[in-house]
Amino acid sequence: MTALLSFSVKSQGVFSVKVDYKEALEPPKPDYSDQLYWAALPQMKDMADSVPGKSGLQDLQSIAKADVFFIYPTIYTFEPQNEYRWNADVNDAELNLKIDQSTILNQATAFNGSCKVYAPRYRQAHYSAFTTKDKMSADASLDLAYADVKSAFEYYLENFNEGRPIVIAGHSQGTVHAGRLLREFFDGKSLQKQLVEAYLIGIATPPDYFETIKPSNSPSDVGGFVTWNTFAKDFYPPYYENGLDEAVCTNPLTWRTDDTYADRFENSGGVGLKFKFVKNPVDAQVHDGMLWISKPHIVGRMFIKTKIWHRADINLYWMNIRENVALRLSTFLTQNQTHEE
Numbered sequence: 330m331t332a333l334l335s336f337s338v339k340s341q342g343v344f345s346v347k348v349d350y351k352e353a354l355e356p357p358k359p360d361y362s363d364q365l366y367w368a369a370l371p372q373m374k375d376m377a378d379s380v381p382g383k384s385g386l387q388d389l390q391s392i393a394k395a396d397v398f399f400i401y402p403t404i405y406t407f408e409p410q411n412e413y414r415w416n417a418d419v420n421d422a423e424l425n426l427k428i429d430q431s432t433i434l435n436q437a438t439a440f441n442g443s444c445k446v447y448a449p450r451y452r453q454a455h456y457s458a459f460t461t462k463d464k465m466s467a468d469a470s471l472d473l474a475y476a477d478v479k480s481a482f483e484y485y486l487e488n489f490n491e492g493r494p495i496v497i498a499g500h501s502q503g504t505v506h507a508g509r510l511l512r513e514f515f516d517g518k519s520l521q522k523q524l525v526e527a528y529l530i531g532i533a534t535p536p537d538y539f540e541t542i543k544p545s546n547s548p549s550d551v552g553g554f555v556t557w558n559t560f561a562k563d564f565y566p567p568y569y570e571n572g573l574d575e576a577v578c579t580n581p582l583t584w585r586t587d588d589t590y591a592d593r594f595e596n597s598g599g600v601g602l603k604f605k606f607v608k609n610p611v612d613a614q615v616h617d618g619m620l621w622i623s624k625p626h627i628v629g630r631m632f633i634k635t636k637i638w639h640r641a642d643i644n645l646y647w648m649n650i651r652e653n654v655a656l657r658l659s660t661f662l663t664q665n666q667t668h669e670e
Contacts, residue, residue: 333503335433337588339481343472346415346457346461346466348415349413350364350463352472355416355418355473356387356418356419356452357418357420358452359419359449359450359451359452359477359481361449361480361484361579362484366432366450366481367447367448367449367450368448368449368450368482368563368598369447370447371390371393371445375429375433376434376572377390377399377433377434377437377440377448378390378441378446379434379438379604381600381604384606385490386442386651387442388438388442389442390441390444390446393441393445394443394449394493394494394658395445395493395494395495395525395658395661396442396444396489396493396496397444397447397493397495397497397498397555398448398482398485398495398497398498398510399436399437399499399503400441400448400449400478400497400499400500400507400510401433401436401437401448401503402499402502402504403454403455403456403459403502403659404427404428404432404453405417405424405454405455405456405505406455407576410561412563415455415457415470415471415473416453416454416455416470416474427549428450433448434604435602435604435643435644436605436643437498438600438647439643439647439650439651440496440498440651440654442651442654443651443654444446444464444654447483447489449482451474451477451478451506452473452477453474454467454473454474458471472507474502475510477556478506478509479510479513481573482514483590486520492523493523495523495656495660496530496654497510497511497515497524497526497527499528500531500642500643501531502531502548504531504532504556505532507527508529508534508538511527511539511542511554516539516541516542517541524542524551525551525610525661526551526552526553526554526555526654526657526661528552528554528556528650529554529555530642530643531558531642532558533556533572533618534554534556534576535576535577536577544556544579544586546585547584548653548656548657549656549660550584551660552661554577555579555581556576556577556578557578557615557620558573558619558620559619559620559637559638559639559641559645560636560637560638561595561622561623561624561637561638563621564637565599565614565619566636566637569617569619573619576618576619577584577618578618578619578620580613580614581617581649582596582613583613588614588616589614589615590613590614591613591614592612592624593609593611593612593623594609596609596610596611596613596648596649597648597649597651598649599611599625599647599648600642600647607625607626609626610625610626610627611645613646622638622645634652
């Protein structure tokens, strides 16, 4: 699962941590009773409240009937400007701003039409955790990051959830932690009855990763998971056999796992890096565990040479995700009302 990330932004010239984890300092632990340590809370004004201009959409968290626990991806890719190497400092204002203006704005917002958005700040593992040959340091770094995510989720359950339906969503490193969270708290556990759906995006996830949480194969399935990794059509990344060859892939235009082609006119809309709404940006087709796309219909299309669309896994299908969350939640609420009767 980690190999997928090791090539996704490697060409960007990211910093490589060299020090052994045991010799590195751990950043201070976040206190989730303090709003400072949340990137998004429904009772707080934050980037997760945003909707694209001229889209006609609204932030509906105030009336939402479900929650999303969103775990953001790796933003800690640069050379640390402090003494913390392997894990990010949640008090780093510059890093927090990057998180808020990128992943919270472009990804977490897809859920604010149906869910109250909860996104904890956590001591994310540095990008080096996915590229280093020092497996012990990498595992320790990811374990520390997950410990924060787990702590935040426990605080959320005890103080915010109140038995409401839950969507679990993550991207990239966030999906690594989301998978562990689902195994520990939902898979075969009593909390599973509250799971609307898991959106496990940007990491190769095999069909048997969970015991009782299965891949969804229709737009209205509930209690399962969807997952995809986006690449240019006809492209096989050099790390393909490190997990992608055995991964589930969901087409976010059809919400099925077969190889039926969906053209761009089935795409309700995406968002650009500046959060501008783009109608019908791109098509989608499942192929050998990957999501293949043609060149997106955006400004500068003729100059696009990108093969790995990891960073845009959510952006390209932002509106379809938003619509799908609403559909699955409606199905979930109907089914649970029927069971109660």
